[in-house]
Each structure stands twice: as C-alpha cells, then as structure tokens.
Amino acid sequence: METIINEFKEIAANPKKQLAMYKKQGKKIIGVLPYYAPEELVFAAGMVPFGVWGSNNKNISRAKEYCATFYCTIAQLSLEMLLDGSLDDLSGIITPTICDTLRPMSQNIRVAMGDKMPVIFLAHPQNRATSYGLKFSVNQYTNVKKELEKITGKEITDADILESIKIYNASRKARREFVKLASEHCDVIKPTVRSAVLKAAFFMLKDEYTAKLEELNQKLAALPICKWHGKKIVTSGIIYDNPVLLAALEDNDIAIAADDVAYESRAFRIDAPEDIDPMMALAKQFANIDCDVLLYDAESAKNNRGEFVAKMVKDSGAKGLILFMQQFCDPEEMEYPYLKKALEAAHIPHIKIGIDQQMHDFGQAKTAIQAFAESL
Numbered sequence: 001m002e003t004i005i006n007e008f009k010e011i012a013a014n015p016k017k018q019l020a021m022y023k024k025q026g027k028k029i030i031g032v033l034p035y036y037a038p039e040e041l042v043f044a045a046g047m048v049p050f051g052v053w054g055s056n057n058k059n060i061s062r063a064k065e066y067c068a069t070f071y072c073t074i075a076q077l078s079l080e081m082l083l084d085g086s087l088d089d090l091s092g093i094i095t096p097t098i099c100d101t102l103r104p105m106s107q108n109i110r111v112a113m114g115d116k117m118p119v120i121f122l123a124h125p126q127n128r129a130t131s132y133g134l135k136f137s138v139n140q141y142t143n144v145k146k147e148l149e150k151i152t153g154k155e156i157t158d159a160d161i162l163e164s165i166k167i168y169n170a171s172r173k174a175r176r177e178f179v180k181l182a183s184e185h186c187d188v189i190k191p192t193v194r195s196a197v198l199k200a201a202f203f204m205l206k207d208e209y210t211a212k213l214e215e216l217n218q219k220l221a222a223l224p225i226c227k228w229h230g231k232k233i234v235t236s237g238i239i240y241d242n243p244v245l246l247a248a249l250e251d252n253d254i255a256i257a258a259d260d261v262a263y264e265s266r267a268f269r270i271d272a273p274e275d276i277d278p279m280m281a282l283a284k285q286f287a288n289i290d291c292d293v294l295l296y297d298a299e300s301a302k303n304n305r306g307e308f309v310a311k312m313v314k315d316s317g318a319k320g321l322i323l324f325m326q327q328f329c330d331p332e333e334m335e336y337p338y339l340k341k342a343l344e345a346a347h348i349p350h351i352k353i354g355i356d357q358q359m360h361d362f363g364q365a366k367t368a369i370q371a372f373a374e375s376l
Contacts, residue, residue, distance in 0.1 A: 001188070005216070007212065008212070009200075012199040019050060027048050028046075028151060029047065029089060031050050031090045032051055032094050033093065039206075040165050047148070050202070053239060054077035054357045055080075061084075062080060063083060072329055073327070090117055093120065095109055095110075106119070118147060126295075128283075128295070138283045172271055178197060178216070179265060183232070187228065189220070191250055194256055195241050199263070232255050232317060233254055234258050235324065236321060236324070236339075237355075238261070238329060238332065239324075241263065244362045244366075245324070248365065258312055258313075290308075293332055306339045309342065310342045321343060323336070323350060327356040
C-alpha cells in the first residue's frame with residue numbers, strides 16, 4: 001500500500017516528468033484547462049488528457065503581459081507554464097470557458113500560443129439541461145472532436161467514445177470509493193496523501209490510474225475502520241492542493257471526511273450514460289451536474305447548493321467545514337453569503353480562508369486552522 005501511495009505522490013508532485021514520459025512513448029498529449037472538458041474524447045482519440053490547473057511552484061512573470069491583475073492565479077499560472085516552456089510537450093490544449101475569467105483567458109491563450117500548438121475553444125451552455133442546451137453541448141463537443149481528429153490524424157468513432165466513457169465511469173466510481181475509504185481510514189490516508197492520490201488522476205491515462213487506485217482501494221477496504229480521535233471536516237473550494245496548507249490540517253489532527261472541491265470530488269461526482277448516443281451521453285453528464293458554484297442554477301433562490309453542502313457535512317460525520325476560497329474568484333465570492341446562511345441554519349461551524357497559488361506567507365492560514373480545530 002505504501003508503494004502505491006508513493007507512486008501517486010511522485011506523479012502528483014512531478015507532472016512535467018509524467019508529461020515527458022508520455023512524449024517519449026510516442027503519445028500525443030492534450031492539455032485540459034478547468035472545468036468540465038470532455039476528456040473522454042481525448043482518450044477516445046488515443047491521446048493523453050493532461051490536466052492544467054496552474055502551479056504552486058512558479059511565479060507569474062510573462063503571463064502579466066496578457067492577463068489582467070484580477071485574473072485568478074490558476075488561470076495566470078496555467079498561461080505562465082504555456083509561455084515558459086513547461087508544457088511544450090503538449091500537442092494541443094482545450095480551453096473551456098465556464099467562468100468570466102476563463103472566457104477571455106481562452107483568447108489570451110490563443111494569441112499567446114500563436115502557431116505553437118492548436119488551441120481548442122470550448123463553450124458550455126448555461127441552461128445545460130434543456131433540449132437546446134443539450135443540443136448546444138453536442139455541437140460544441142463535436143467541434144472539439146473534429147479538432148482532435150486533426151491532431152491525431154484519425155477518425156474518432158462512436159465505439160471509441162463509448163469505450164472511453166466506460167473507462168472514465170469506472171475511474172469516477174473508483175475515486176468515489178477512495179474518498180469514502182479515505183474517511184474510514186484517515187489514520188493512513190491523511191490530507192497530504194488524499195490530495196496526492198486524487199491529483200495524480202489529472203496526469204495519468206485513466207485506465208492506468210484506475211487499475212492502480214482499485215488496488216489501493218482493495219488494500220484499504222481490508223483494514224479495520226480506524227477510531228479517529230481527531231476532528232473530521234469537509235473541505236470546499238476550487239483547489240487547495242498546497243502542501244503547507246495540507247500539512248497544517250495534519251498538524252492539528254484534522255482529517256477530511258468528504259469534499260466539495262472542483263479539483264477533487266466535483267470532477268467525478270456524476271457518470272455519463274452508457275446506453276445512449278455517446279456524444280449525447282457526454283452532454284447529459286454535464287447537464288446532470290448540479291449544486292456547483294460554477295454552474296448556473298435556475299432555482300438558486302432556494303439555496304439548493306448551500307443545503308447540499310450542509311447535508312454533505314452532516315452525512316459524512318464531519319464536525320465542520322473549511323472553505324478555501326480562491327482569490328478573485330467571483331462565483332465563489334458571490335455565493336459565500338448563501339453558503340454561510342445554509343451552514344449556520346444547520347449549526348455547522350465553518351471558516352473561510354483566502355488562498356491563491358502565489359501564496360508564500362501561511363501564518364494567518366495556519367493560525368486560523370489551529371483556532372478552528374480547537375473550537376471543534
């Protein structure tokens with residue numbers, strides 16, 4: 001089990017090494033920016049989908065020439081990596097436009113990359129579950145498919161896509177099982193380990209990743225459920241994979257019972273149907289995603305999302321919630337009062353910690369986490 005965990009840690013900590021390995025194998029790799037890009041199409045094309053979510057190890061320099069200062073650091077550092085050569089082994093990149101930063105960012109990347117690599121634009125519908133919303137998604141995914149076919153030089157068949165959907169559904173199932181087992185065995189799967197295992201999924205072919213994760217799940221399931229004497233919480237936010245923040249949780253005997261994080265469980269919460277046209281299946285999967293701060297909710301006045309998160313805390317047995325709020329993330333900032341209202345109505349303690357990927361001084365964050373742990 002330790003060997004498997006260390007392999008995940010190595011991959012999560014060294015994505016550039018993983019990228020070079022696939023390149024050396026003769027594979028074409030497609031970068032995938034957040035959020036909700038149909039990775040299944042990349043896999044179906046025989047190429048490697050490779051997550052691009054910024055970096056904790058770089059400074060924003062060249063990206064400043066293209067980005068407004070109020071762009072989140074995930075977007076800016078993703079462009080920085082494209083500009084500084086870190087992602088030169090990519091054969092193309094998909095740029096979803098799910099938020100107000102990613103929409104103009106897609107054009108910044110298109111201009112910045114010039115002729116360096118194909119940039120595949122992807123727009124999602126806000127009204128994603130309506131008949132016209134589904135039609136729009138299928139149209140957009142078809143455009144992505146055509147661009148991928150140009151890169152790979154072969155047709156992506158419906159059979160290829162269906163097989164890819166099955167592989168991805170198996171991966172999503174394994175990750176959901178891992179999250180459950182991680183809570184039951186938080187003496188082994190500490191926050192740093194949990195993060196590394198889930199993060200590695202963005203840098204591996206999903207069949208390879210799933211086989212390794214299922215082996216880990218089997219070994220975890222064979223262990224007795226631990227009697228945890230620390231505190232369990234739910235985490236929420238876009239991404240909080242910073243080793244210092246994760247270590248701060250461990251230092252205060254905090255385990256993660258469940259998460260509402262875009263980089264983690266939101267990415268594998270919903271499966272795609274396997275019994276309909278595969279392109280429509282991908283559109284349906286996106287349509288069925290709900291209670292996500294980044295997605296339009298026609299009934300937002302009912303505060304369904306806030307109640308969903310509060311219920312997650314209760315159901316998981318957690319004693320509180322930590323919201324790691326990405327700086328300059330308008331959707332999260334605007335939603336927070338409603339989330340706070342739902343948590344307070346359910347008598348759930350929580351704290352909000354502002355973070356970004358250029359964060360170097362963790363003093364206040366550590367103090368807030370320590371105080372929160374003591375209050376629980």
